[in-house]
Amino acid sequence: MWFLRESSENFFNVSPDCLYLTFIYTEIIVEEKEDSLLSGVKEIARRAKVSRATVDRVIHNRPGVSLKTKNRINAIIEELEYQPNVLAQRLALTSRGILRLAVLLPDISQETEYWKAPLEGINKAETEIKQYGLQVDYYFFDQNEQAVFAEQVRLIMENKPDGVLITPTFETESIALLSYCKAKKIPCVLMNSDIPGQQRLCYIGPELFDSGYLSAQLVHYCLKEKQKVMIVNIAREIENNVAILRKEEGFLAYFKEKLSEDLLVSLNTTDTSYPAVAGKLNELLQEEYHVGVIYVTNSRVSLVAKWLESIGRNDIILIGYDYLDSNIEFLKKGIIDFLLCEKPQEQGYRSVMTLFQFLVFSTVVKEDYLIPIDIITSANYRYYRN
């Protein structure tokens, strides 16, 4: 029988598509049929002539075992290539007390449909791990209300959770929470956007710079001669919005590198209502009628799509973000051409699962799980999975 050896230990593997990173390919070997009936703690104990409790101590490197027995047991473990049965492990741990995870997320509002997806992923993870003694407490905030964010951070600290998951929308307060976690040795996962240089369990989300860079590359492929490119930021807060700034940086970097910044026309609006956006666009298009491609730096791309539709311009290529119903509608119609997506549901799911694994199994967590940057068009959106 042929198989590839790997460092297993991930029964609770969260995703087949993380194979690419976790899979440690070593060699193809021929396995000798091992008497799999005789492995397990029991068999080790039998061979070492000790009790199962002692074997357990050695396996988990707990104190209270003489070096001699320890060595003896370890030898047998090696010989048997012992792999713990994760099922049994977890079942036995069921009796332990409840662990509480604090999750700090933006509200799901009309304006920010986006956050529904990460929340769904978190909810899904929650239902899966609930019966194993984990509890998730939610703290929501309005993305335009820094004070609420601060208050929620305070509450989290007050409640002394066992693990924390946040989207670090406001940097100062986020850093305060991270320091708190560090001091209390509480693992903290950052999701969706990162704060560089901070200590945390890990970051789970996209590499935003490259997301902007990729957009520029797509623009380049679509750009015809003598055309200009419009980059549009639509958000109440632009200056403080880490995500937007990083994407813009990547986008500009590409233009500096391969094209020219002279091709770029910028449009910023902190009024996110449709009339405001449309008004600004109309104005700008008067001056710059050679625009061939528009890049919108976030999920608000449907506003621009609506405008393009209203003025009957479907010759302009439109690129934006996120698999939202409103965006998909325009994608189908051919008004939006490309949507970049970063699996928001998976981000939420994986973040919680990472905390779970870390807390319950002391699984080593690789820093920074960078989510793929997916390109969605009208021809492949049907098969996309958030």
Add this chain to the structure above:
Amino acid sequence: MWFLRESSENFFNVSPDCLYLTFIYTEIIVEEKEDSLLSGVKEIARRAKVSRATVDRVIHNRPGVSLKTKNRINAIIEELEYQPNVLAQRLALTSRGILRLAVLLPDISQETEYWKAPLEGINKAETEIKQYGLQVDYYFFDQNEQAVFAEQVRLIMENKPDGVLITPTFETESIALLSYCKAKKIPCVLMNSDIPGQQRLCYIGPELFDSGYLSAQLVHYCLKEKQKVMIVNIAREIENNVAILRKEEGFLAYFKEKLSEDLLVSLNTTDTSYPAVAGKLNELLQEEYHVGVIYVTNSRVSLVAKWLESIGRNDIILIGYDYLDSNIEFLKKGIIDFLLCEKPQEQGYRSVMTLFQFLVFSTVVKEDYLIPIDIITSANYRYYRN
């Protein structure tokens, strides 16, 4: 506490990115803290004043329970919103006999590096389920040897496996195997390409027609005026290769719909060596020097890339398939522009896991798990996960 209700039952959930399909969003509700300590078979038995064995019978719809007790127990199950602990379930089943899965796959040869990835996914799944009583037996064949394929099919039938996973490279023999499985009630998963109209547990792989269609769409975005498009098939067997034919169909469909078939130049070669491919390309380019985009219908795109590099033409856009080292090299260099990928590792992993879940937990299997069609460029390949 807020959470989304869903039909859970997928602790063994293979992927967070399958959320989009499996997640049944119903409503946001406020949960009353339930006394989670008192659910479980034991509690049900206590309330119904029966033994746990009887409760088990009802849960699994096994015969031998009076209608009266059955109803009583079911009422309590409803009331408690009982969810079985999948961990315990599986652990208890460990004592059952071994189940054998037969996997029929192309060899990993020099020529077909592609098949390494699905095999890795299968291997991964194997190591995860091995300790729960599953065994995977591999049957390999040379893609150019129909006779070997037939022989392996015969062997599989002889060995009477409990589950079957095949890539149906040769249709006749595949259909024979499917009939056998149907007769013996053995679940069979088709992977990577489908045979329409056949009974099987499910198909796991891409929608190949749309894969070709998507390629054409990308071509369209990149195509400049007066340029032509070359479509290249490189395979020993083209006429019988379902995958290639379907993609080509989709590709042509797009051109008929949105552009014109007159723009297309075709190149087929059943000699897959570099000199042969380069020779044919040289010849054709002499006649058709307006080619602006080349679409290669499979992973052999690196041969074309090598040729483009050798003649110093990096103005031609090149689109092909699969995340292979050789292809990624040319992607980085900017010679290949787009690679379409269909998560081959995940296909393998998910196929085995599906059989596992079906056999061990009688999980209902949705027909046809269609893998996303991913677009990879030099700007996002770093984050791709096979």
Add this chain to the structure above:
DNA sequence: CTGAAAGCGCTTACAG
């Protein structure tokens, strides 16, 4: 430093 025993929640012969 070590072990006997009970427990995690579910399943399954076996006996009645």
Add this chain to the structure above:
DNA sequence: CTGAAAGCGCTTACAG
């Protein structure tokens, strides 16, 4: 038609 008991493989008080 129903139940008592043992078992899946691991962990953990508790006792010594």
